[in-house]
Amino acid sequence: MRLLEGPEVGAGAESYADHVRRLGGVPDLGPGLIGTLQRSGLAGRGGAAFPTAVKWQAVAERSRGQAVVVVNGAEGEPRSQKDRLLMSARPHLVLDGAFIAARVLRARRVIVYIGERHQSARAAMLRAVAERPDPERGLVTFSAAPARYVAGAEAAAIHFLNEGVATPTTVPPYPFERGVGGAPTLVQNVETLAHVASLARPGGAASTLLLTLAGGVATAGVLEVEAGVTIGEAMRRAGGVTESPRAVLVGGYFGSWVEPERAWLLAIDHESLRRHGLGLGCGVIGLLPASRCPVCETAGIMRYLASESSAQCGPCFFGLRALADACTRISEGSSDGHDLQRLQRWAAEVAGRGSCRHPDGAVMFLASSLDVFAREFAHHTAHNLRRSA
Ligand SMILES: Cc1cc2nc3c(=O)[nH]c(=O)nc-3n(C[C@H](O)[C@H](O)[C@H](O)COP(=O)(O)O)c2cc1C
Ligand code: SF4
Numbered sequence: 478m479r480l481l482e483g484p485e486v487g488a489g490a491e492s493y494a495d496h497v498r499r500l501g502g503v504p505d506l507g508p509g510l511i512g513t514l515q516r517s518g519l520a521g522r523g524g525a526a527f528p529t530a531v532k533w534q535a536v537a538e539r540s541r542g543q544a545v546v547v548v549n550g551a552e553g554e555p556r557s558q559k560d561r562l563l564m565s566a567r568p569h570l571v572l573d574g575a576f577i578a579a580r581v582l583r584a585r586r587v588i589v590y591i592g593e594r595h596q597s598a599r600a601a602m603l604r605a606v607a608e609r610p611d612p613e614r615g616l617v618t619f620s621a622a623p624a625r626y627v628a629g630a631e632a633a634a635i636h637f638l639n640e641g642v643a644t645p646t647t648v649p650p651y652p653f654e655r656g657v658g659g660a661p662t663l664v665q666n667v668e669t670l671a672h673v674a675s676l677a678r679p680g681g682a683a684s685t686l687l688l689t690l691a692g693g694v695a696t697a698g699v700l701e702v703e704a705g706v707t708i709g710e711a712m713r714r715a716g717g718v719t720e721s722p723r724a725v726l727v728g729g730y731f732g733s734w735v736e737p738e739r740a741w742l743l744a745i746d747h748e749s750l751r752r753h754g755l756g757l758g759c760g761v762i763g764l765l766p767a768s769r770c771p772v773c774e775t776a777g778i779m780r781y782l783a784s785e786s787s788a789q790c791g792p793c794f795f796g797l798r799a800l801a802d803a804c805t806r807i808s809e810g811s812s813d814g815h816d817l818q819r820l821q822r823w824a825a826e827v828a829g830r831g832s833c834r835h836p837d838g839a840v841m842f843l844a845s846s847l848d849v850f851a852r853e854f855a856h857h858t859a860h861n862l863r864r865s866a
Pocket of ligand 1: 520521522523524525526527529549550551552553554626627628629630631632664665666667669670833834835
C-alpha cells in the first residue's frame, strides 16, 4: 500500500467517508501491534530514523493510561514538503496512525503539532478531526509550532507544549519518561504515523518512503518511492534533471553532499544509506546545478543553520556563527587564507557539544561540503590570497 494512493493528491483532503470506503476503519488492535512494528523494521521519518517499535514499547511500559501522543507536523526543514502534503491530502491516514498509537499505548491525549506556516495542512487536519467519531475526536487538541528549525525537535516540541518555549531541553528525562505534563509521551512524525496506519491493516506494509525533490529536477516536489529504489531512478520518475548537477544533497540540511555519479547509484533506504555513512534525514534530495557556486551555497546554508540555533549552548551558538562567518568570508573573497583550516578545527570543537543534535547536523553538512567541494573551496581560498597579495 502506498501512502499517496487513492484520489488525486492535488484534489485536496480525502474525506473520512472516502477514506473508510477505500481502506476500512481503524483496526481494533492491542499491544501485539508493537511486534508488528518491530518485524516491519519501521524507522521514524522525522529525521533520526529511530526504530518505531522501541519508542512505542518504552511508552507502553510507563503509560498506565496517562500517555500523550504528539503528532509531529512541525516540518521545519526549509526544503521539505512531504509532511504538509501528507496532512493536506491524506489527513485521515495520519489520524488513523495517531489513534492506533493512542489505543495501543493507552494514551489519554493526542496533540497535533503543526508548523504555524503550514496553514492548509492545519486546516485539513482540523476538518478531518471534526469528521471523526467520538471518542476519537475528544482526544485531540491542536498546537501551532513556531516557524523555527529546532521547534520540530522532540524536546523542543515538549518544552513548547509545557511552557510555550520551543527550544530543546537537555535529556534525560526523555519524552518516554517525562514529556507533556510530565506524562510518558510519544513524539512521532506524521509520515511515520501514516505508515503505522498502513501496517496495521491486513496485508499492510511500510515499504515506501516520501521524498521531497528540490533543485534542478523537472518535477520538483514530493515523490513516493519503494524502499530500495536508487536516487537515479527517483530522478528519472520525476522527469529527469533540468541542468547538469554539481552535487546531490542527500537528507536535507542535516544531510550530506554526494557527487552525482555516486548519488545516482545509492539505494534509498535507511540501512543501505547508513552503510555509506549517509542518512535520509527527513527525505529531502536536493540537486545543486553546476551553474551555482557550491561555496556560496554552503555559506548560505551554514548562515541559516547558525541563525536557527536556539542560543542556549555556547558551542552551538558561537561555534555555528563562527563557521558560517568563515564560510561567508571564503565565498565572498575576504578570507585571510586561514579560514579553511579554521573550519576544520572549529567543526571538530562544535560536534557533540550541544543539548540537541542541531550543531552535529550542521557540522556533518559542512564536513561533506569541505570534502565534495574541496576543489572549489581551494580555488576560492587561492583567489582570496591573490586578491590580498
Ligand atoms: C533540530 C531538529 C529539528 C527537527 N525537526 C523535526 C521536524 O520538523 N519534524 C519531525 O517530525 N521531526 C523533527 N526532528 C526529529 C524529532 O526530534 C523526532 O526525532 C521525531 O519527531 C520523532 O519522530 P519519528 O521517530 O517518527 O521520526 C528534528 C530534530 C532536530 C534535532
Ligand atoms: S544545541 Fe543549539 S539548537 Fe540545540 S539546544 Fe543547544 S543552542 Fe539550542
